[in-house]
Amino acid sequence: MDSFDAHWRSWHAMCARHGVNLPRELFVRSFGMRNDRIVDLYWREDGKTPPSVSDAARYADEKEALYRGLVAESFPAMAGGRELLARLHDAGWLLAVGTSGPPENLRVAVDELDASRWFHTEVCGRDVEHGKPAPDIFLKAAERMGVPPNRCVVVEDAVPGIEAAHAAGMPCVAICSEGHTHAELAGAELVIDRFDGLTVETMRALLAAGPRVPCVPHGHSIPKTC
16 A cells, blocks of 8 residues: 555644644655654654653554544555455465554555455564564564565565665565655665566565675664574
8 A cells, every 4th residue: 555645644744733843854764664763753853852652652643543544535555566465375475464553554454455365464563672674573574474584575665664674684675656766765676666567476586686785683683594
């Protein structure tokens, strides 16, 4: 799903309610991070004292309620995304969905796409200690699938996600969704505009080639086998 606009509108509205200025470029930079980091970043960048843990959680919940309302009005499915999941599943791939967001957001996305039948496991920000750009979400997904990290390919639409994929030792396909550019996403092994042309054979080739960059530990999350 192309969630950029709904996330932008909901973050901007929540921040405005609490007197925090949110420039669009700051939102783009934070896209894909976990909410606790985002709230702290937005308050600091606006010169305000970061809220307490409980207040930050409340602000994030407020934002997510706004977000789910926007998505419910008009679900932003990406062309070809559902079909790609079906092709990979039929070709024998194990599939996982991983997001820095809360489980409620994950549920909305999977259910609206009617895609739960294809996913072997689901991982959200509450399942791990660190959100993207740390690799925890992708490593947890690989662990739950019973697949070594170097046998995984990540599909992402934000720079923190690309960095998380590479920190996990996984090659990455970047979909150039709204608000992003090819130049911004150039760190991925492949940048595409639509899912329609992404084939199973292309994914196999990416898996065989591996990531262009070495696996770089982030915090304490990388296993020694990475």
